[in-house]
Amino acid sequence: MATPESDGFVRSFARGLRVIEAMGHSGPHTVASVAVATGLPRTVVRRIALTLCELGYAAITPDKGLRLTPKVLSLGMTYLTSLPFWGHAQRVLETVCLQLRESCALAVLQGHEVVYVLRIPSAKVMSPRLGMGSHLPIHATSPGRVLLAHQSPAFRDAYFAQADLRALTPLTLTDRAALTQQLEAVQRTGHAWVAGEFDLQVCGLSVPIHDEHRHVVAALSANLLVAEFDQARAEKEVLPALSAAAQQLSGLAPSFLAPAV
Template sequence: MFVASVEKAFRVLDVFKATKSELGLSEVAAKSGIGKSAAQRFLYTLQTLGYLTQNPASKTFRLSSKLFELSASYVPENLLREKAEPVLEEANRRCEETLNLTILDGTDVTYILRFPSKHVVSVNLTVGTRLPAFCTAPGRILLAHAEAGTVEAALDKSQLVRRTEHTEIDPAKLREILKQVRRQGYSFCNQEAFLGDISIAAPVVNSSGDVVAAVNVAVPYPRWSIAKAQRQLVPVIKDVAEGVSAALRS
């Protein structure tokens, strides 16, 4: 049932996610692992369909706005962003720290809404960024409420790569952490995804009682100590999560 040519077409599109510049045929072939002749055919087809545009001078390619139109048709995510945006914006204005909205995508979290800090930060992510769920505060919130199969996939040893010296990669310890996260209603990560980044997250719950997203606040160490972050920011992020949840239910 698997159509290999469709997989290759998406592989070609995927190489453009990691760059802000235009790419030529040779670069696309090298980055996608597809032969140059086949890559040329995929580029031509995607351009003809309107998903890529070509610079007539340099002959390089870039993603077209048609992909944004396609993503805009994903109603659940759009509704979530629409409901969450004013809540996160107001909280960001009050606390002046970075606030994010994320969803679970396989074994990763994807950032779908972001309000950066008014201060200098240690990590500057963008909307669309994907990170491993097991070592991020929002990822742990989402895994704590996910189906068993999703949790096992995320905690498979092949997925557990140490990103910093603080990253917990022991599956047994991570399972205990997820149990604790579910009990306490929030998660806390101290520099496990990025050095200098402290993150606290809480769940967003829809009208059916399902956890559909997570909100998190990220602050830099050592401007924030662990004790200060837990004391001052846990109530903030819980309040933000409840605000988004209430907006979804309205």
């Protein structure tokens, strides 16, 4: 594997990817803000941004800011949609979404966040608006807790040593001991319930998805409204359908969805 010190490491390419990742987060973005986010010199960021604009992966906004264009989706989605699992997962999520009449999503770990790799929205209006590619904090979301609960103790220790456990609402758990208790509960029950910790109006129920080796590589979640669901109702009305859908996906999920360790 190439490292920053090896001959096989292409520094300019790595810098370009860092700029794309930084611009993928909520904006607005400028050369200066991307330089701060990436730690790269402004002159380097400017050259990369202009290159991305020339290739159609980025654009300059009317106020002279920067934004990514939908073309960036082609970098990964062509490959993902070619996988048999992806078409199957799409159909399974569409079915459970129609059955529950709630938004459902498939999420994986990426660094200190979870990322939606597939999401089927319901007709209900939720805030914040989330979609495929959205990044969410691990500690304050149900898919994050399901995924973290099934990682190795060493992985969890490294996460807690580096993660920013900030309070996103007055209900967000930020204490490691309290979060560890929640992870232990996930291991016992096989699902995670989080209410009002990422957004006061939203709660979530998530279950794990395994690869063929029984490793948890993804989480299937239902996004619900706090005004309509408490934990007892969600576990009674939502969990059975969610668990059945997860069983249809487990064993078929590709191992590369697991986080790098």
